[in-house]
Amino acid sequence: MTGFVLRRLAQMVVVLFAVSVLTFLIFNVIPNGDPASRMAGKSPTESQVEAIRAEWGFDESLPVQYVKTMEQVLGGSAISYFTQLNVREEIARGLPATLSLAVGAAILWMTMGIALGLLGALRAGRLSDRLITFFALAGVSLPVFWLGALMAYYLGFKAGWFPNGGYVPFTEDPLDWAYHLVLPCTALAILFIGFYSRVLRSSVLDTMSEDFVRTARAKGLGERQVLVRHVLRNSMIPIVTLWGLDFGAVVAGGAILTETVFDLQGVGQYAAESVGQLDVPPVLAVTLFGAFFIVVLNTVVDIVYAALDPRIRITA
């Protein structure tokens, strides 16, 4: 087990390094034109650009540039030249809202996805199964920025059932916090429910044809017991893997669109607003921190898996 953990951690370090290099390439090397003036935003002064060039090392060799860029971002001294605000502090400020959204949506999409997936598998081929499949397809086909905007307007602003966007910190008023999260979490979860139900459905169908299920039935277990204790438990592995990826992506700023249309003031919205101004440092920082977070989370998920299932330690 220790060997596996060490190997996995070493792998993680390599991927983190590669991720940082790719981020660096995307922002500083691939695009055409002067990186310093791109950093500076829409209407920079000459002296500003000069200062940025020195600070980020744009007049030096690429390896030095890379090191200086990483120092700026990871060291926490990078600022947005548009708003003059510290980028890392802004990201930290948006994190509670983003985490709340991710947790709420994840609970919703997991429970609904499992329920619908199980139902679809038990009724495979019947009308209810086909209906679930169609709604699942419809769910993944809905653009969240459109659905969210319509929900915020019609259910929030017009009907007055929910707040028309915004975020209230949990520490301020837990009830209002939850109330503000209902619509965004639902909108985001709709994207995932269809996909999860679909994956679980095929996983359950696969598991049901396994020998141990027949054995469980043969030894006289009730159908309910077989389903919950044997089939469902063994069908959850692909879902949990996916969950690790998707939850990570949402926390890492992947909910840019949802956060923006519901005005949640999270990390994603911070990135989205910076994109609108072509404000590069915040976008760079969110991208880098986001990818870092996902890589670390995946490593943790893998290690937890290996602890639970000894087979993985050998094959990985």
Next chain:
Amino acid sequence: MALAFGVLFVVLVLGALAAPLWASSVADREPNRTNETGKIEVDGKQVDVVSLEGVPIGPQWRGEYFLGADANGRDVMVRLLYGARNSLLIGLAAALLTTILATIVGLVAGYFGRWVDAVARSALDVIWAFPVILLGVALGTSLAVGGLRIGPFELEAGSMAISVLVIAVVYVPYMARPIRGEVLALREREFVEAARAQGVGPLRMMAGELLPNLTSTIIVFAPLMVANAVLLEAALSFLGVGVVPPDPSWGNMIDAGVDKLVTAPHLAIAPGLMLVLTVLALNVFGDGVRDAFDPRSDSAWGTRRI
């Protein structure tokens, strides 16, 4: 059902192709021509296209301003059709490019194995580590000002080619991984061994022996890739790093319409419905294709949500 939705997609494409026809002979308006102070006749009365309070006229359900006007007095129906051209063109081109890149990467990595495979796999893993939308946004933002130049190739900032390239690159790992896996399995089969015994070189092996056996995988992925590409294009345009206004795309039309939901809901609803219909048509059609070609796999389905 899948076939019906496939036909729906073809109809949408034909509609996009017919955009100039509608613009010139039915609506008589250009997509980017503004008309803030004009008037049109409604029920025998002269009505402002955009009222003094800035509220554009709603759907007329006939020739000019069929779906109403936007805040600048432009014809929404005409913009919708021209937007369809941009959105679909970018989506189709990006999906095609993804397919080509992913097939090449998958073939080369799977066939050569060893260090080539290791390098390709880690490159794909690194791209995989980024959330789709974040990577698209990052590339879109960094290329939005100066464009791109690689050797003799130059893509101007704001051109649609940039969107195509960004979207194509983002989705490569999602398709290259399964193709690589397939090639690994094919490589062990007798027909490959037979070809190798006859002295077939790597290039002919990949193009002539392996590629034909990948067609069903590629066909299963293609419609879903187009659906994902259209959706990502709309998201990027919505955020302001896709099609540059005043040129229309469904994404930037929704972006402009969301602020006006109170007074003119048709501005956001019309392009959104087009987008949903297109993506749904492709997804349902793709699901049917998968059932026909490869009923056991679910992997291509809804690759990654944005």
